[in-house]
Amino acid sequence: ENKITNCGIAKSTGGRHSVLYQINPDVFYAIGIDLQVDRMICVLTNSIGKIISTREVFLQSKDEWYVINTLNQTIDELSAANHIFLPDIGGIGIGVPGIVQNSTGLIEFAPNLGWQNVNLNQLLKYDKPILIENEANAAAIGEKALGSAGNIANMLYISIGAGIGCGLMLNNRLYTGHSYHAGEFGHMTVDPNGVPCHCGNQGCWEAYASNNATFERYNQIATEKIHSYDDFLEQVLQNNSQATAVLDTTVKYLGIGIANLVNGLNPEMVIIGGKITAIKDQVYHPLLKQIKDHCLNKAYSGFTLEFSQLKNQGTAIGMASIVIDEVMNHDNTLGNNA
Known part of the structure; x- marks a missing residue:
């Protein structure tokens, strides 16, 4: 099987015609x-x-x-x-x-x-x-390949799931740090005397703003307990007042954390991925306000907030x-x- 295939003849500019080639899309x-x-x-x-x-x-x-x-x-x-x-x-x-x-x-x-x-x-x-x-x-690489960040040189991807992970693109290259541990912003401290985190520390960002944190916070106040974060999303979409109040707290902590990162890293774009994208219409404007309230004006005015369009992929x-x-x-x- 040919790994390089002929895909046509280039338009002549006066000399010999050039043959165009491309990788065979099914070579592997x-x-x-x-x-x-x-x-x-x-x-x-x-x-x-x-x-x-x-x-x-x-x-x-x-x-x-x-x-x-x-x-x-x-x-x-x-x-x-x-x-x-x-x-x-x-x-x-x-x-x-x-x-x-x-x-x-x-x-x-x-x-x-x-x-x-x-x-x-x-x-x-x-x-x-x-x-x-x-x-x-x-996921940051996925956003560069097929998502919203194709033409963005400096971008921060925030993955919100059981925890919070971050992928950082600087000048079109993934930034990994000295020992390949960069991006663990989910474990930056937002409350030194706060709730315990799975990592062994207290008060980590993901202990307040992750899906697990949101789910647990809801069940602490809910009239009827739920079984998963998916159930929480459904309660938000049904305008359940308890779910809305819990979401407000999550958005507050998300906004504080993102503002810290925008102030420190000055990205062109922040992309949020995870199940929270299912309620992006309810989250976008309150989150943007929280970020603005905690950001330096210059840093805030230079960035765009997006929710991933790649669904869960x-x-x-x-x-x-x-x-x-x-x-x-x-x-x-x-x-x-x-």
């Missing part, structure tokens, strides 16, 4: 996975990033062996359902809510999963490149993009005939 396929606390979201793309298929799988446990087995099974099923087999797959990318060593596949610390020092490269069964990245970093899309980039840059056979 990429699998991107967003591993969350309660589910995994998977996308299968071709070699130019076009999404071929998606799959969402709910997890019944956070036990690492259960999750590993579910990952293996889901990758097999997604590939087989699309008549794509292991030799056709360029690599597998997995976004994880925690601190990772992407060079080794080691998940150093994922507090909301309860994982520490888990190496996915060693545990998954595939003899293919397996690339690991923090889920918010991957930003991290998975970003991981597929990372796989494609890795294969394109390191596969020496590209450009030759197979």
Whole structure:
């Protein structure tokens, strides 16, 4: 199969006609996975990033062996359902809510999963490149690839889920920090004497503004308790007064945290992703007001607030993009005939 294909003749400018080439879009396929606390979201793309298929799988446990087995099974099923087999797959990318060593596949610390020092490269069964990245970093890359940030050089992506993760793009490059731990803004302190966080500290931003924090705060005051954050979203959409009051508190803490980041980082755009996008109409203007109230005028006037338009697929899309980039840059056979 040709890995480079002829796609036409360029318009002549007086000399010889130039032949145009492009990567064969089906020369390999990429699998991107967003591993969350309660589910995994998977996308299968071709070699130019076009999404071929998606799959969402709910997890019944956070036990690492259960999750590993579910990952293996889901990758097999997604590939087989699309008549794509292991030799056709360029690599597998997995976004994880925690601190990772992407060079080794080691998940150093994922507090909301309860994982520490888990190496996915060693545990998954595939003899293919397996690339690991923090889920918010991957989502930032997904927003650059297919989302709202295509032309934005300096952007902050905020992932709101069981915790809060952030991916930071500076001058069109993902900023990872000295030891690849940058972006853990969910664990910046907003109240030094505040509520305990899963990380072991007190008063972390995500302990006040994450989905888990919102869900727990609602059940503390609710006339009828709910079973999930999805139930909370439904109460907000039904204009439940208790849910609205709890949402106001969440928005207050979100706004304070984002204002701190806008003041310190001066991004062109802040993109919010996660289930909260389902109530963006209720959140957008109150959140923007909170940010403005706590921001320096110059910093506030220079940025745009967006909610992700990639639904729940930003991290998975970003991981597929990372796989494609890795294969394109390191596969020496590209450009030759197979």
